[in-house]
Amino acid sequence: MDQRDAPPDPDPAGPRPPSWLDGQVDAGPATGDIEARYRLVTESWAQAVWETDAAGVVVNDSPTWRAYTGQTLDEFLGYGWLNAVHADDRAHAERQWRDATQARTLVDAEFRLRAPGGGWRWTNVRAAPLFDAAGEIQKWVGINIDIDARKRAEDALRESEERQAFLLELSDVLRPLSDAADIERTAAALLGRKLGATRVFYATIDPGGTTWSVIHDYADGVPSNAGRYPLTGFQEARLAQWRSGRMSSVSDSLTDPGLNDDERAAYAVFGARAAIGVPLVANGRFAALLVVNQREPRAWSANDLALTRETAERTWSAIERARAEAALRDRERLLRGVLDGMDEGFGIIGPDFTVLEYNREALRMDGRPRDAIVGLTHWAAFPGTEHSAVGHMLKTAMATREPAVLDHCYTWSGGRSLWLETRVYPTDDGAIAVFWRDITDRKRAADALHDSEKRYRALFTSMDEAYAVVDVLKDDAGRWVDFRFVDANPAFLTHTGMPWPVGRTATDLLGAPNPRWTALYGQALDSGEPLRIEEAEPSLGRVFDLNIFALDPDRHRVAVLFTDITARKRAEERLTTSEERLRSAVEVAKIGLWDWDMRTDTISWSDEHFRMSGFAVGEVTPTYEAWAASIHPDDRAATEAALVTARDTHTEYVREFRCLYPDGTVRWHAARGRFFYDAAGVPIRMIGAQRDTTERREAADHQQILLAELQHRVRNILAVIRSIISRSNDGERSTEEYVQHLQGRISALARTQVLLTRRAGASVDLEDMIRDELLAQVAIDEQFSLSGPDVELSPKAAEVLTLAIHELATNATKYGAFSRIGGHVVVDWAIEARDDSRWLILQWTERGVPIVDAAPRRHGFGSALITRRIPYELKGDGQISFRPGGLHSRIEFPLQPGDSILQTNGVVR
Template identity: 30%
Template sequence: MAERNEIMRRQRALARFGDFVLDHDDPCELASILTEGCRLIAEELETDLAKVIEIEPKRETGFVRAGIGWNKGIVGHERISLTERSSEAYAIARAEPVITNDIAAETRFHFPEFLRDHGVVALVNVPIFLPGRRPWGVLQVDTREVREFGREDIEFLTTYAMALGPVIDRLLVVVEREEAERRLARRDRPRRVVEGMNEGFGLLAPDFTILEDNEKLLGRPVSDPVGRSYWDVYPQAKGSDLGNMLERAMSERIPLSLEHQPEGSELWIETRVYPIVDGSLAVFWRDATARREARENLSKNEEWLRSAVEVGRVGLWDWDPVTGRVAWSKEHWAMYGYEVGEIEPSYDAWLDSIHEDDRARADAELRRSMETGSDYSCEFRVVHRDGAIRWLSGTGRFFYDEEGRPVRMTGAMVDFTEQREMRDRLSAMVTELQHRTRNLIGVVRAMADRTMRSSADLEEFDAKFRSRLDAMARVQGLLSRLGSGDRIAFDELIETELAALDGEDAGGKIRLEGPRGIRLRSSTVQTLALALHELGANALKHGALAQEGARLEVVWSFEKDGEGGRPWLHIDWRESGVTMPQAPGPGPRSGDGRELIEHALPYQLGARTNFSLKADGAHCTLALPVSQRGHEAV
């Protein structure tokens, strides 16, 4: 019995709304009609908040057209974004009610701030469609407490929305008709008004006799078709899309429009028709060729841009500093290792992804750009989802409203990790090449002096010196192979480097011990060879290879399960029997070589290093991670 009473009560509410509509059929009263509808709905559902939101297609927003219970400045002023995260847009797209029983627990949608300001907790969105299933807006009921909207509530709201659609459509048709009538009121003016129109105009009687015509666009005299049947003047129109539109508009008394291409013509024409109160039909048409071409070109440009973004792997973003809304392109998500939608795009999400050492700088650069209006440009590291460190370059621009407040920022981002690493390697290589060149000159000079002292004559000197020069060339040859895809084993590298430094005179002074065939990647060889060269050059100039009775031992080992669960290569370089010029400790052998060992190796190879000068010679330990695949260094 209670359910039946509730149904009867809601039917009476619909009837009261119908009576109100019958008494207010002026198009200017649309807002009043919608407001009364909101009042009756809120009263029936025992809530003090309700509103009607109208779609604004050009803005991609919804306009709060009417409502009750809202603070001043909301109804008739507030606009909401109709993005894919909007519950209103979702309801319209699904063509069905969308219920949110508790917005605090809702994860599907973003909600406007003014809802939270009014204490809204639960709401229902019901789409409003005009005849022909044309979306017009949303009927929304809001409550300040968690509420389970029942089936009867939803059915009542759906019925109400279905009743609103025809009412709104009828008033809109009246507005369009009155506009057409105002335009046609000028038909009794002098003929030059018709002739001077910038678009084609015609007036058709109910039997399709042409009452008025302006064929300026087609170059025919104005008076030619007047008084004749439209179908006689344009026989090809019968049964065409244009002819069908005219017949429908005349019979159903509704305004219609069509973009079409007349048979045999290269022009595209936009034709609009409006029924007139006296039974006639006003027809307007204009050349739409340029606009259509512009639209097609825009579509092509958008496709080109989309392809360029995808091929170039450019990540795009669009940020609203006012609402906090952020949109990322598919490529932008991928730069962090995520699929679209896996995390919520936001300014904080972007900032949190940046490496902690670069975060403050990237944020400060963006704030500076916002305050000064200059373009944003910043390079920074981010932590990828898989834990890898990637280098990104971001550029963007802010847009401001009339009062100078930032309202939008768009930008692009590219991953240039490989380029950055290459740039760093090139910079290091140039620096090391300069130092290596100086070192090589010193080594050659020392080698020439020693060879001369140990040679009985010029012929013996020439043979020994050439042999040592050839050994030095061999190590450079090893390095030159790195770009060909070859791999150099550590034992090959150390043997070649030491042979290049001291040749056969090293017999008995050097002991090498370790497994053979530990293959190294090019990035490892380049830096490691420089380090070994520095150690060898120092030994030749100051240490074990320069003094009688001194010895050099290089021992290496392969640790399968080292730090981090990865294999490691351990190298122990130990000189003994060296008469040191001063007490052991840092100082005499500092400089570029030591900088390379103690800083470049850890930074570039993730190595652990230790260099010290003992009482009887230099001691250096190196450890670097290697991969399982063929014992290749990472």
């Protein structure tokens, strides 16, 4: 508030309250009290305070208005203030003001004001007339409250809601469309009408990457630009921006300093002065571009850009869906062609064993029409199979979801029979796929097995994997106990390091068979299912990757194909140990790590990073937006700007900022990271770490508070000592008496300081504490009187109240009752029950002091201690006022336990 706006002192010659007690003293007449409250409210709430004459015309200066708007005094006076109002709001503002001044009513209006540095800010203008005793307006008093942030937030919310409504409409319109071209045309038209754009189109980047093609576009008042165009007209930087998936925008192609002549010419071809480009990068390739054109220059808003980007993403998603569905239909047609072109029979059997599909070859082998098989259960279509080996295989495969194979002979009702190799494979939808191969000729060609055995032996001896055939042995109780090697290839010796094993048992070779291996061989025989497993052989010090399958169940013979993977497993164990060691170190150090792949825009966070951001591990998907949203709004812009600077200048990113957790908690974090670039200097990756520095910052802040309090105490102690020395020499004592008297006062003062600094953790007697402090100030008890019940104060309450009494006593020594003959201090206290708590009510009353002499010259530590720290630290209330005869203070708070801040094992708060 301007000094000329302040109300005059109702009694300039009388005593004025001290500044350190400002707002706490009875200022006299009601008008003065109103003015004081008005000044307190406006100075702490409003950005500008001003006055006009009774007619509503500005005739006085207001420095706050000039500072808020940048107007000069001459520009402000009269109705010149209207020139600071936005042109679109000026008529409304003037009408509101003139109507209010004529109707003598309050003003409450909102409009935009010019800011000193340029631009406009929303303000709330509130004004009221001040009337004299006769009811006539003396003047108008008004304030300006800045509401720019609120208005911008409301605008952003409205834009977000409109954008979401548009995107919902877009999704509804695109959902039934199945043709990619229809989707492009529809989305372009919707977006063009929404933005009021001249043209919107989707351009497909040709495979060579040098040209782009426009098939369809939305055009409003301009010709269509369908055709093929070269990409060479754009700078490599712009192409790199699109290839990396980052959108672009141009407000005016003729003046944009980032464009060259070729690019301006390219924009001119499309008749565009302003444009937005949103690229689609699929599988690392720049595949398409959504373009919005404006024939005239246009400053694109953040909402325009966001709406365009989200429209592009949803449209591309719909196009991909349409293409996927079309591809599915094509694949289904292709599958039908493939199935019918197969040289073996194929069918699908549903979970209820209904035949769902039968291909052409299967129908040929069967000899019946399709409707005689498809739609019936397998048991009805093929009588007699439900309880046969085929039926058992089908039921087992359906139940276990394991593939199976069976050679069998099936005879039709007419007597025709075929040997069939039937293979069964469970499908993801709960059905099973069945393949039939006619092996009748194979069965008749048993003599050819001899040649096949030769080929097998050649493969057996030349393969790199170890291979062995063993007979698994049982004891008399029928348990698998040992195995004998029947055959082995040369690679067996390399992978095991064992001697030639054929004809020998595991007991012969190893001293005792490995019971685990014996059990696995027996399991393969019992189940008839192949096994794939990794198993260690301690006696050999090796680990093997095993494939075990039953070779001849009747002879208890199995085959095993295996590889020595010892080196690989040890490397995996070392890697696992190293990763665990690193993870433990990071978690112990409370460091959150991130790894940002900028090419795919994927980010990974360590578990600690989730926790440091206020989330459970895995609660959110790590993204740049999620990280930015966790930053305190006041720090977000600077933190992101520092990240961009580090990226663009190829320097290390170092930043400390606040994080706002979802539950409202605010924590300080220190982050450090480094970008990595490709050969062209484009950032491709960023790795970094951050840690919580809240406790360090709080400790530093607390240290500053303690230092300030220590400095204050030292200053007060020195002031008191000076006062004691000066008042102890009354000219009537001898030197020896003077020294003794001075020593007594200083000793009392020392006892008080010991109480303040050495009694952490112990309760304090209220009366002893007050008496020690007062004796330290006056050295005689004739100048004060104490009364009240016995009260033991907690360490916390004692520290705060001791400081309060110390400040009141110091003030009395400097200015009040202890500073003059005849002055007296009365301290009384009582205990009062409130809400199941015991409250201490303590009053300090000074007598015999003219108010003018007792007033300190500034708003000091004492006032803040009583009026602000007592409510904060002790959850009570502290008041100070001046009355006839001297200062009066009332202190009240609940008596509750509380640790001393000097307690070495306590928590500093």
